[in-house]
Amino acid sequence: MTIGLMVFIMVLLAAVQAFMPYLVKATEVFGIYVPEPHYRQEFIGRLKKNYSRLVLAGGLTSVLFYALAVNLLHIPEGQGVIWGVGLQLGIVAFSMALYFKNHLTVKKEKQQQGWVLGKKEKVIVDLQFRNDLEMVSGIAFLLPMLITVGLIALTLTHYTQLPDKIPAHWGADGQADRFSEKTIFSSISMPVILLIMQVLFYFMNQARKTSGSKISATQKAQSRKRELASRKYGSWLLFVTSISVTLLLGSLQLSLIYPELGGALWVMAMTIGFAILVLAGTALYTVKIAQFASSPAAGQSDSGIIDADNDRHWKAGIFYVNKEDPSIMVEKRFGIGWTVNLGNPKSWVMVFLPLAAILLIAFLVK
Incomplete structure (x- = not known):
């Protein structure tokens, strides 16, 4: 079951990465802003097709190799999961290498041809x-937090009944394989981490709500619909993720308090359920946004008006750094979802402080 899920994730990952150039805005090509009518050039289309073919071929080859290796070599499930994660990272690394190559190619072509020169x-x-x-x-994002606070209170009231060893990690088979000494801190560390994650989801949702809209000057209606859809379905994806992680970590915490509630199979079922919910939410978000990503009909391509060229604020087309933009989060130029504005100090507080807190708790609980 776990190996099958790994194969499914690899296929989905390869497909999403392969067709990414067609899922983002038509005017954003490999992280570079390309105004009308230049993004319709045969040169651009060829780059996208070659990228998609190579990533898809590499991804499917990895899936085939993984499936054959697991079955013919009789690799244990735990080791198979490690191999699967490694190949997933390999697919991402390969696609990003091709992305950077095409990013530099489009950037050079844009400079040489002067696509934005003389434009307003x-x-x-x-x-x-x-x-x-x-x-x-x-x-709605506060409701999971209330559940977590209740879990913390329940754990503390049952502290004396907890086992002397607190599970700190679970293997691919659903069995706890690492433990820490029982202390008040270690007994509530998991729901505390969960609470930090829930707070992060809440602020990410609020940040998207207050983020400035990026409406195209030449395709106002379609770009406005995309902006609204991106926020709407992105918000639901965040909420589904918050609920899913609450169910997963909450069930693990309850099994600590009430061991009779579930064993290894229960842990595996909850983990797989979590993965399915998040993947389904991500797929729905991708489908909803992709319908606005295709090239629209020619609009004002000869009017001399273009959108603001913000390439200087996008480092490598991935990292957004703009001190003048009050937005904490912006939609990615290449990829699914949103990213933070590294030029806004609030972004560092909102995202990196919670992540640092989670890593610190994980380090302290041994």
Whole structure:
């Protein structure tokens, strides 16, 4: 079952990475802003096709190799999971290497041909945009937090009944394989980490809600729909992830308090359920956003007006650094979802402080 899930994840990962150039905005090609009509060039289309073919071929080859190796060599499930994760990282590394190569190619072509020279950059401000947002309410994100606070309280009231060794890690077979000495801190470390993650999800949702809209000057209607859809379905994906991780870690914490509730099979079932929920949510988000990613019909390509060229704020087309932009989060130029504005100090506090806290707790609980 676990090996089958790993194969499914690898196939999905390869497919998403392969078709990424067609899932992002048409005017954002390998992390570079390409205004109309240049993104329709045969040169651009060829780069996208070659990237997709190579990544898909590499990904499917990895899947085939993995499936044959696991079955013919009779690799244990735990080792098979490690191999699967390694191959997933390999697929990502290979696709990113091709991405950087194409990123530099498009950047050089843009400079040589002067795609933005003599053009008037225009920024659209939509005062009605935030009123039309359909995102999950912040109150909904508070509900999982209440559950976690309840788990912490329940754990403390049953502290004397807890085993002397607290599970700190579970293997691929669902069995706990690493333990820590029982202390008040170690007994509640998991729900504390869960609570930090839930707070992070809450602030990420709020950050997307207050983020400035990036509406195209030449394709206002379609880009506005995409912006609204990205926030709406991204918000639901965050909420589903918050609920899923709450169910997973919450069930593990309950099994610590009430050992009779579940064993190794229960842990495996919850882990697989978590993965399925998150993958399904990610797939739905991708499908909903992809319908706005295809090249629209020619609009004002000859008007001399283009969108603001923000290439200087996108390092390698992946890292967004803009001190003048108050937005904490922005939609990725290449990839699914959003990324933080590294030029805004609030981004560091919102994202990296919670991550540092989680790593510190994991380090202290041994």
